[in-house]
Amino acid sequence: MADASALLSAALPDAAARALYLAVLREGGRIRAAEVGPADRAALQRLVELGLLVPQLQDAAYSAIDPRAATERIGTEIRFQVARLLTEAEQLPELMGDLTRAYDATPKRRGDSTGVRYISGKEQIRHELGQLSQEFPNEGLTAQPGGPRLPTEMPDALDRARRYRERGGTLRTLYERSAKLDPATVRFAAQTAQLGSTTRVLAVPFKRFLVFDRAVAIIPAASDYSSAAVVDDPAMVAFAADTFETLWQQAEGVNWASLAAGSAEPAVHERVAGLLAQGLTQRSIASRLGLSERTVASHIARLRELYDAETLFQLGWHLRGEQS
Numbered sequence: 001m002a003d004a005s006a007l008l009s010a011a012l013p014d015a016a017a018r019a020l021y022l023a024v025l026r027e028g029g030r031i032r033a034a035e036v037g038p039a040d041r042a043a044l045q046r047l048v049e050l051g052l053l054v055p056q057l058q059d060a061a062y063s064a065i066d067p068r069a070a071t072e073r074i075g076t077e078i079r080f081q082v083a084r085l086l087t088e089a090e091q092l093p094e095l096m097g098d099l100t101r102a103y104d105a106t107p108k109r110r111g112d113s114t115g116v117r118y119i120s121g122k123e124q125i126r127h128e129l130g131q132l133s134q135e136f137p138n139e140g141l142t143a144q145p146g147g148p149r150l151p152t153e154m155p156d157a158l159d160r161a162r163r164y165r166e167r168g169g170t171l172r173t174l175y176e177r178s179a180k181l182d183p184a185t186v187r188f189a190a191q192t193a194q195l196g197s198t199t200r201v202l203a204v205p206f207k208r209f210l211v212f213d214r215a216v217a218i219i220p221a222a223s224d225y226s227s228a229a230v231v232d233d234p235a236m237v238a239f240a241a242d243t244f245e246t247l248w249q250q251a252e253g254v255n256w257a258s259l260a261a262g263s264a265e266p267a268v269h270e271r272v273a274g275l276l277a278q279g280l281t282q283r284s285i286a287s288r289l290g291l292s293e294r295t296v297a298s299h300i301a302r303l304r305e306l307y308d309a310e311t312l313f314q315l316g317w318h319l320r321g322e323q324s
Contacts, residue, residue, distance in 0.1 A: 013050055016043040021052055021064065029064040035294030036062075049243065052147075118221055125228050128218070129210070132230075133164050136212035140164060141244045142173040143209050147290065148182030161192045171197035174206065174244070174251055177290030180259060181268055190256040200251035203290060214241045272299040277319035 014020065020043040022029045033055075036044050044062070047053040051070045053062040093100075119128055133140065149157070161171055171192070179185045180201055189199045209219045217240040221227040231237060268289075275285045286296045300312065310313035 013052065014043075016040070017046040017050070017052075021047055024053065024062070025065050033060045033062065062150050069111060083209070098275065113235065115231060117230050118227060119230060120227040122211060122226060125218075125225075128228070128230060130160065132212045132216060132218070133160055133169075136215055137167045137169045138213050139165065139211075140169060140171045141241060142171070142190070142210040143206055143244060143247065144173060145176050145206055145208055147176045147178040148185040149179070149188055151184055154184065154188045158188065159193055161197055162195055165195045165197065172244075173197065173199040174247055175199060175201045177201045177203050177252070179290075180254060181289075181291070183260075186256060186260050189254070190260040193256045199256065200248065200253050202247055202251045203288065204250065206247055209240055209244075211241050211244060213235065214238070217241075268299060272296060273303055273319050276300070276312075276316050279316070 020040050055062050211217045217231045217237045218228050221229045282296050286293045305313050307318040
């Protein structure tokens with residue numbers, strides 16, 4: 001309706017023209033040409049173009065006209081433009097028909113009777129995600145285990161999130177807790193939060209999957225995520241969406257902006273130290289923080305050097321004494 005909107009805007013008098021029209025009415029609805037100063041000539045011309053003033057050549061004057069007449073004329077023109085645009089809109093499916101049929105005929109869109117189709121290759125999976133985010137633009141649910149995001153994935157992911165939000169969609173994402181310890185992932189989550197997306201972290205293990213508009217889901221078909229299954233069976237998609245909601249309720253909200261600024265979380269080794277002081281084992285700490293046992297072991301080694309502790313028992317003794 002851009003043409004109709006432009007026509008309406010062009011049909012209305014601007015502030016200067018309105019002021020001059022009201023001034024003419026105050027003078028009895030008539031003004032002599034000689035009385036119009038240079039500053040008002042553009043407004044006078046505008047009123048003549050709109051039909052709100054009519055020149056009286058013999059008297060070298062202008063007479064005000066009832067705005068209802070101009071309103072009816074302009075309204076008729078706009079209705080004509082709207083009717084033309086609606087007719088053109090109805091023709092769009094036919095005009096785009098050959099492209100639509102070609103798109104539907106491509107092998108990647110052909111489903112089977114089970115409601116599941118398989119795609120292979122990470123490039124093809126990314127392509128599929130881009131298409132689904134266009135076709136189902138209202139709600140995206142994403143479970144992303146594995147801790148920190150790969151730096152190579154972040155620009156495309158941020159661009160998809162931005163375009164999804166611009167179309168009015170809502171995005172919710174789950175990460176592992178260890179994602180909070182990776183500066184690049186924290187910055188990425190902070191950027192998506194600025195776009196209006198919400199990201200929480202989860203301490204318990206979970207699998208990767210995505211759900212769009214509760215109508216289609218993507219789940220891994222290989223342990224290395226090199227292939228995926230696209231599912232549109234209503235019962236299976238509902239199960240995936242319910243699973244996400246259950247995990248979401250268990251997840252922890254994060255102030256990603258504060259974390260990115262370095263003010264929301266203590267250093268990792270300080271958190272490890274605190275849990276050691278509480279008597280937790282290396283394995284329990286790894287599970288609590290969402291880290292590997294090897295990573296926790298390296299932090300414990302640094303703490304032992306810091307406190308000159310030869311054994312884990314001595315380190316725990318020092319830490320408990322420090323925090324008592």
